Amino acid sequence: MPRFIYTLAFGLVGLFLFGNFQCIEECEYPFLLRDWNAALLDNSGSEPLVTDSAIPRLAFGLRLSTQLSNDGQDTLRISETEECYLSALHPLRKIQLFAEQGFDSVKSGEDISLRFRIRHRTNSSLDYLSLDNNYNYFNYQAYAPIGAFDIDLLLVEPPSQPGAYHFSVKIQFDSIGILLNRDTFFTLPTIQLQ
Amino acid sequence: MKTFWLVFVLCFAVSIGGFAQKDSIPLRPAWAAGFYGSLSGGYCFFNQPLKNTGIAAPNTSIASSGGLINLAGGLFFRNHFGVVVDISFYPAQNATIDLKSALIAEYQGYAVTYQSGEQVSSPVNHLSVGVSYAFPYRRWCFQPAVLFGSAEVVAAGASAQIKEIGTNKAFMMQYWPENSEYRARTLTLGGRATWYVGRYFGLFANTQFLGQWYDIQFRVDKTALIDHSVEKKTIQLKKFAVGATASVGVFLQIARWEQSGKNLKKLLF
Numbered sequence: 001m002p003r004f005i006y007t008l009a010f011g012l013v014g015l016f017l018f019g020n021f022q023c024i025e026e027c028e029y030p031f032l033l034r035d036w037n038a039a040l041l042d043n044s045g046s047e048p049l050v051t052d053s054a055i056p057r058l059a060f061g062l063r064l065s066t067q068l069s070n071d072g073q074d075t076l077r078i079s080e081t082e083e084c085y086l087s088a089l090h091p092l093r094k095i096q097l098f099a100e101q102g103f104d105s106v107k108s109g110e111d112i113s114l115r116f117r118i119r120h121r122t123n124s125s126l127d128y129l130s131l132d133n134n135y136n137y138f139n140y141q142a143y144a145p146i147g148a149f150d151i152d153l154l155l156v157e158p159p160s161q162p163g164a165y166h167f168s169v170k171i172q173f174d175s176i177g178i179l180l181n182r183d184t185f186f187t188l189p190t191i192q193l194q
Numbered sequence: 195m196k197t198f199w200l201v202f203v204l205c206f207a208v209s210i211g212g213f214a215q216k217d218s219i220p221l222r223p224a225w226a227a228g229f230y231g232s233l234s235g236g237y238c239f240f241n242q243p244l245k246n247t248g249i250a251a252p253n254t255s256i257a258s259s260g261g262l263i264n265l266a267g268g269l270f271f272r273n274h275f276g277v278v279v280d281i282s283f284y285p286a287q288n289a290t291i292d293l294k295s296a297l298i299a300e301y302q303g304y305a306v307t308y309q310s311g312e313q314v315s316s317p318v319n320h321l322s323v324g325v326s327y328a329f330p331y332r333r334w335c336f337q338p339a340v341l342f343g344s345a346e347v348v349a350a351g352a353s354a355q356i357k358e359i360g361t362n363k364a365f366m367m368q369y370w371p372e373n374s375e376y377r378a379r380t381l382t383l384g385g386r387a388t389w390y391v392g393r394y395f396g397l398f399a400n401t402q403f404l405g406q407w408y409d410i411q412f413r414v415d416k417t418a419l420i421d422h423s424v425e426k427k428t429i430q431l432k433k434f435a436v437g438a439t440a441s442v443g444v445f446l447q448i449a450r451w452e453q454s455g456k457n458l459k460k461l462l463f
C-alpha cells in the first residue's frame with residue numbers, strides 16, 4: 001500500500017484527536033463571606049422588610065447580612081472562555097437558631113432551626129429551604145457581585161402566643177486546610193411578637 | 195386597518211373580473227391536467243372562544259384576526275377533480291384571559307408575583323390537504339375545495355408566586371402545557387376564482403371558511419413552600435372556533451399535460 005495512505009490516515013487520526021479532545025481548564029475564584037450582621041424581618045407584605053418594631057409572629061423572620069469579598073476587587077470578572085466558578089474559601093456549613101427563652105414546648109436555649117426556612121429567591125422562582133443541608137447555594141455562587149449579600153430566614157412554626165421573645169443565631173463554617181475557627185454567634189435583641 | 199384590507203381584497207377581486215370582461219376571448223386552455231402553485235395575501239377573521247371560558251391557560255396563542263399569507267399547490271385535472279395542499283400563516287395572540295388578573299381575583303388577600311414565561315409566538319401556521327373540483331370557463335376557472343388539516347397552537351409554561359399577606363405562608367403555581375406541540379384539527383371549505391392572464395400565469399381570489407377544534411390542556415402544580423406538599427390539577431379547554439379568510443394573489447401553472455383524458459391516465463398512473 002502506498003506510503004501516502006498511511007500518512008494521510010495518521011494525519012486524519014491526529015486531526016480527530018486534537019480537534020475533539022481539547023480540554024478546557026477549570027478555574028476557581030475563591031471568595032470570603034465576612035462581616036456578618038443580623039437583623040429582624042417583618043414578612044407581612046409581599047417582600048420581607050427589616051424592622052425594629054413589633055412584628056406579627058406569623059410573619060417573623062431574621063436577615064443575616066454578609067459581605068462577599070475577593071481581594072479588594074469591586075467585581076469578579078470571569079473569563080467566558082474558561083469554565084470558572086466561585087467557591088467559598090470557608091464554606092458555610094450550618095446555621096442554627098436558638099430560643100434563649102422557652103415557649104410552648106420549647107425549652108430555654110433549645111435549637112429551633114427546624115422551625116425556620118431559608119427564603120431562597122431566584123429570578124424565576126421562590127423556594128423555602130430547610131436549614132439542614134442547603135448551603136451550596138451560598139458557597140458556589142453562579143454570579144456574585146462583590147458586596148452585601150443577604151440570607152433571609154423565616155419562622156414557619158411560630159409561638160402560639162404573642163409576647164416578648166429572644167433568639168440567637170450560630171453560623172458555622174468549614175475550614176479547608178486551615179485551622180481557623182470562624183464560627184459566628186449573634187444574640188438578637190428581644191423582639192415583641194404580636 | 196381591517197377596513198383597509200377588506201376594501202383592498204374586494205377591489206382586487208373586482209379588478210380581476212373587470213380585466214376578464216375586457217379580455218374575454220373564447221380561449222379555453224387546451225391542457226388536460228397540471229401542477230400549479232400560488233401565493234396570496236389577504237385578511238382573516240377568527241373568533242376567540244377561549245376568551246370567554248373564565249379559565250386562564252397561560253401563554254396559549256391561537257390564530258387571530260389580521261393579515262395572512264397563503265401558499266398553495268396542487269394537481270388538478272381539467273375534468274375536473276384535483277388534490278390541494280394549502281399552507282397559511284395567521285397572526286397569533288394570547289387567546290385566554292390574563293393569568294395574573296385571574297390569580298389576583300382568585301387569591302384575594304395574597305400578594306401575587308407573576309412570571310410571564312415565554313411570550314406569544316407569531317405567526318401560527320395552518321397546514322391542510324384536500325380535494326378540489328374545477329369549473330373552467332374560457333379564461334376563468336372556479337375551483338371549490340374541501341380540506342382537512344391542523345392549525346398550530348402555541349402553549350408555553352408560566353409560574354406565579356403567591357404569598358399570604360400577614361404571614362410567612364407562600365406557594366408557587368407552576369403551569370406546564372401537557373401538549374405544547376399540539377395542533378388543532380381543522381376543516382376548511384374554500385373556493386378560488388382564477389383568471390388566466392397567459393398560458394402559465396394567472397391572478398386569483400380565494401375565500402375559505404374554517405372550523406377549528408381546540409383541545410388545550412395544562413397541568414397546574416400548586417406547591418406549598420413550607421412543607422413542599424403539591425396539589426395537582428389539570429386545566430382542559432375544549433372549544434370550537436370558526437374563521438373566514440379572503441385573499442388575492444398570483445397563480446403559476448408549473449407543468450401541464452395536453453393529452454386526452456385516456457392518455458393522461460396512462461401518463462400519470
